[in-house]
Every structure is written in C-alpha cells, then in structure tokens.
Amino acid sequence: MxxxxxxxxxxxKEQVWTIKDGHLLKRGGENALxxxxxxxxxWGNFAYRGTQSEWLYLQGxxxxxxxxxxMMEGPELASxxxxxAAIAHExxxxxxxxxxxxxxxxxxxxxxxxxxxxxxxxxxxFVYAGVMGLVKRSEGFAILFGLLxxxxxxxxxxxFAPWRTGTTVTPSELLKLVS
Numbered sequence: 487m488x489x490x491x492x493x494x495x496x497x498x499k500e501q502v503w504t505i506k507d508g509h510l511l512k513r514g515g516e517n518a519l520x521x522x523x524x525x526x527x528x529w530g531n532f533a534y535r536g537t538q539s540e541w542l543y544l545q546g547x548x549x550x551x552x553x554x555x556x557m558m559e560g561p562e563l564a565s566x567x568x569x570x571a572a573i574a575h576e577x578x579x580x581x582x583x584x585x586x587x588x589x590x591x592x593x594x595x596x597x598x599x600x601x602x603x604x605x606x607x608x609x610x611x612f613v614y615a616g617v618m619g620l621v622k623r624s625e626g627f628a629i630l631f632g633l634l635x636x637x638x639x640x641x642x643x644x645x646f647a648p649w650r651t652g653t654t655v656t657p658s659e660l661l662k663l664v665s
Contacts, residue, residue, distance in 0.1 A: 489513075490569035492562045494555050503553070503569050508580045510544070510551065510573060519544060519551050521573070522580040528587045529570075529660055530594055538563055542570050571664045577657035586660045589652035602643030609635030 491502040502513035509518040524544055531540040540563070541554035553573075555566035577584055589595065612632025616625040655663065 488572070490565050490572065492555055492565040492569070493557065494566075495557065505572055505576050508576065519546055521576055523547050524577070524581055524584055526585050526587065527577075527660075529655075529663065530589060540566065540570070542573065544573075567664055571661055574657045574661035574664060578661070582657060584657055585654045586657060587652045587654050588660075588663070592648065595646045595648045595652075598646040599643050599648055602639045602641070602646065606636045606640035606643055609633070609637075609639060612636075 487504055487506050489502050489504045491500055493500050504511050504513075505521075508521050510521060511518045521544075524546055526545040528543040528545075529541070531538065533539070536558050537556065538559060539554070539556045541552065544551040544553070553566070553569065555563055557563045557566075609632045612628050612635060614632075615621050616628030616632060619625060621628045
C-alpha cells in the first residue's frame with residue numbers, strides 16, 4: 487500500500503491519499519470510495535504561465551470526490567499524477583469500462599465558452615467602432631485589434647461550446663494520458 491501526498495495548491499494543506507483493496511482513502515477522511523461503484527469520471531488539465539492545473543472528479547453513487555492539483559512542475563504535481571495513474575490502474579481491474587470524460591467538465595466548458603463569447607463580441611465592438619469612426623485616432627488599429635480579438639475569442643467559444651461532446655476514454659486510456 488503506497489501513500490500519495492501532495493499540496494493541491496501553494497497555500498493549501500497537504501493531502502494524503504492511498505488505494506487499498508479497491509477503495510480510495512483520504513487520510514483523515516470519513517469514508518472510503520469504492521472504485522468499483524463509480525459511475526463516471528472527469529479528467530481535465532491546462533497550463534497557464536508555468537502553472538499546471540489538473541483535476542480528476544470521480545462520480546460515485548452518492549456524491550463526487552474531487553482530486554485537484556494547481557502547482558508548477560515539481561514533486562507535488564508528480565505525486566498527484568502518480569495518484570491519478572494509480573487510480574486509473576486500479577480502475578482497469580475493478581471498473582474497466584468506466585467512462586472518463588476528458589476536457590475538464592461542464593462548468594469548465596461553460597466558463598471558457600462564456601469568456602470566449604463575450605470577449606469575441608467585445609472584439610466585434612472594436613471593429614464596429616473603427617468602421618463607424620467612433621474612435622478619435624487609429625481607426626485601422628481598432629479594426630485590426632478587434633478582428634484579432636474577435637477571431638481568437640470566438641474560436642475559443644466554439645472550441646469549448648457546452649453542446650459539443652467531449653472525448654470519453656476508458657481507464658486504461660486515461661493511464662496513457664497521465665503518463
């Protein structure tokens with residue numbers, strides 16, 4: 487039995503997790519999560535300015551167990567990835583057909599969709615302001631900036647549109663993604 491300890495964020499308290507007899511246990515936690523009874527999971531990750539955010543949400547029969555790490559590359563993130571890999575490895579034997587949705591989950595999709603949509607509309611306003619002469623100088627710059635802003639942010643909105651289905655993988659494929 488191996489313990490996986492990591493700090494989920496810079497100022498957060500250290501968490502210690504272990505997998506024993508098909509159960510996921512958190513030190514100091516009240517209940518053990520039986521991995522064979524999971525009905526679904528969600529894996530997400532993204533990087534911003536050197537900080538890597540990764541999370542695995544495990545949907546049990548009663549509630550969702552959330553595992554997350556928001557750190558720069560280093561021992562904390564490596565320990566978190568080892569825990570996720572161990573969970574995926576255990577799921578290969580006790581729940582091999584568990585659907586694992588990649589892409590971050592519904593709330594993540596909605597938030598990036600709305601940021602992209604409203605940012606893209608704001609970019610279109612820059613284009614409109616430049617074309618109609620509502621800026622005092624540099625109409626061309628306003629149009630160019632607005633087109634770049636609208637194009638990139640509307641593309642982001644389209645990429646994270648909540649009605650688009652995410653990719654679903656098996657635990658063995660999740661193990662490959664994490665490794």
